[in-house]
Amino acid sequence: EPPLEWWQTSVIYQVYPRSFQDSNGDGVGDLQGIRSRLDHLEYINARALWLSPMYESPMRDFGYDPSNITNIDPIFGTMEDFDELLADVHSRGMKMILDFIPNHTSDLHKWFQASKAGVEEYKDYYVWTDGNLTANGTRVPPNNWKSFFGDSAWEWVEERQQFYLHQFLKEQPDLNYRNPKVVEEMTNALRFWLERGVDGFRIDAVLTMFESADLSLNEPLNNRPGAELWQYESLEHIYTSHQPETYEVIAKWRHLADEYYQKDGNYRFLVTEAYCETIQQAMYYYHTGADMPFNFDLVFLNRTCGGDCVDRAISNWMTNMPIGKWPNWVIGNHDNKRIATKMGTEFVNAMNTLLLLLPGTPTTYNGEELGLTNIEVSYEDTQDPFGKRFGPERYHEVSRDPPRSPMLWDSTHSSGFSNATKTWLPVHPDYEIFNAEAQRKAEGVTPLKMYRDLSLLRQEATFQRGTFKPLLVDENIYSFVRELEGESLYYVILNFGSTEAQVDLAEQGLPENGLVKLNSGDFHHSDYNVGKEIKLNKISLNPG
Ligand code: ISL
Known part of the structure; x- marks a missing residue:
């Protein structure tokens, strides 16, 4: 077996630059801010930093509307700041992935x-x-x-x-990929960043890159829930999404990435972003030349989802993935509600356990390692253009502001995020007790400490290369086995129900009186019942 590449062994950590750390007191995060917080990434053992857009932009879609894709927006700093951040990331042995936006530019480009x-x-x-x-x-x-x-x-x-x-805002005109000059310009932009030393790209909104040339009508859909609120839901986007020509362009970018890999032996990673209606559509992107398409199946879980529903989401990907490809898991990002809000705070650890112990690459959106919940943003404070469109009555149904609030670092002013009086989005009201420092210093298990320990545990060969098999699954329990012959065997058992559950693993063909002794070497904190013997036919598990 070929050795695993860095993107397979690392946790990818998404930093939303506006909300990570402000270094100059304007209430908006910036590159020097991120640079000053790299210790946090080390603490949670996140070895790859994915930076959401920091390009020059009028910020109508907060950077996803770049007016110059080979320059840095002054709100985030300068090219020198970027180079310094990249150098620091590399000197820690970490990697940097940029957000690349091929579908459109700003109308001011x-x-x-x-x-x-x-x-x-x-x-x-x-x-x-x-x-x-x-x-x-x-x-x-x-x-x-x-x-x-x-x-x-x-x-x-x-x-x-x-x-x-414009498949997004009218301030985001779609580029014409049928024009070879456009492909060339965008390829040159990738080259520009590769020359500066970046290690890969998250390729934004690939599903809309091409549209059918004959402008055929999209199919109207009747009665789809939400269509009255959101017109996009009233159509099947056959002619504006997932067009086969996308394959060729991404394959070209694969070649470019590989050129650099061959030059210096450092793998250049490509991940595509596309929400898909069917699993077949999702799998299509494995063949484009990208290393993987983001897997959003866990993003859409909610409170009503029990063990069997979690199992369906996971099996969906695992059983449909093409042979030889590498899975990946995402529980949140800057476009979706926070997992703690969707699933309930009691399931934060369970979700991070799935994310980190399932086979494949985990991606964590900043704040999810703390189990941060959404903030409430008043209509007056709403920033998201998507939310604003829906007006004061309904903006909260779609606004993407709630998961974009500033990181919570400590109990000082603005949670240590900024010394401005007003930050671009409000700071979470609970920050005085709920923040990274408090979770690091707390006595017992906290989401952050748990995340860190799981992230370190994930470095074991069994979690990197071991087999994966679902075990007992019912309306409450989701469990699986990771095994690497000659190394170790792990049972991961989670209760997604609402009451304590008794699990009998003996029924699953395991030795009836089998005992599992938790090994103190695996964990750093005393609260995980280290040393306690557990009978496999009688495991009591609280929800989460
Ligand atoms: O937000 C979504 C689902 O919750 C998506 O459909 C999303 O709009 C789409 O996947 C593209 O998202 C990306 O490009 C957008 C930008 O607004 C998003 O923030 C970005 O993640 C346009 O550039």
Whole structure:
């Protein structure tokens, strides 16, 4: 067996730069701030840092709308700050993954400005169309395509007398990947960052990179829940999502990444981001040349999900994954509610246990290692453009602000995140008692200490390379075995029910009076019942 690469053995830790650490007192996090918090990544044994966008941007979508993808936004610092952060990451033996946004740029990007003005060279950098002419002489969009953030995906431009496509905000025009110049420009941008020394990319919103060239109508869907609130749900996006041409572009980026790998022996990692309706769609991205597509199956679990439901989510990926590919798990990110809010705080440790002990690469969104809950953000304080669209009555149903609140470091002003009087999003109200420092120093088990221990345990060969087999599964219990012959065997048993459960593993074909003795070497804290003997036919487990 080939040795595992760094992206297989590391925990990937997502840092949302606006909310991690502010170093200059403007209430917004920045690169020097992140640099000053690298000890935290070491503490939890996260060896790869995925940096959400820090590119120059008007911040209509908080950086996912870059106006220059080879420059740093001044709110986050300078290119020098970036180089310093990267150097520090590398000097700790850690890796850095950038967020790469191929689908669109900001409307303020110089390419779009030139395209809008009809400058020959840039005319076809974006997706333009005349639209249809109505009887009364007005132009209307050519089809029913909807933007992810609502309404038509087409925006009229007086200057050019044409519509352009935007699958996200109208300030995020879609690039035209049928133009080889665009592929070349974006490939050069990747090269720019590879030359600076980054170790990989998270490729954003790959599902929308291509649209069918003949602008076919998307299929209307009747009665899908949420469609009245969110127009995007009223269509099946057959012609605007998951187009096969995506494969070729990502394969090209794989070649580029491999060029660098061959040069210096440091593997360059690619992970794609695409929410999929079917598991087949999700698996398609394993074949694009990316090392893996993010697996969002655990992101959508909620409080009503018991052991069997957890098992379905996990088996879905494990049984459909192409042979020879590598699994991965995600429980949260900057677009989704916090896991503690979705599942309840009592399931934080259970979720982090799944994340870290299942086979494959875990990705943790900053704050999930603390079991942070969503914050409530008033409509006045709402920042997310997606949330704002829905108005004061319903913004909370979709707003992505609640999981984007600042990291909680300690009990000082703004939890040590910033010394500004007002931070860009409110700091969680519980920060005085609930923060990283408190969880590190506490006597008993805390989500942070538990996370750290599991993350260290995950370094054992059995968790890296061992087999995986679901064991007892019922409406409460989800359990599995990790085994590496000649090394060790682990049972991981979790109770996703609401009351204490008695588990009899003897019924699962294990020796009736088998005893498991927890080995003190595995854990650092006394509270894990280290040394206590557990009978396999009588295990009592509290929920979580
Ligand atoms: O948010 C989602 C589901 O909860 C997604 O459908 C998401 O909009 C989509 O996967 C793309 O997300 C990414 O690109 C967006 C940006 O707003 C998101 O923050 C980013 O993660 C546009 O660049």
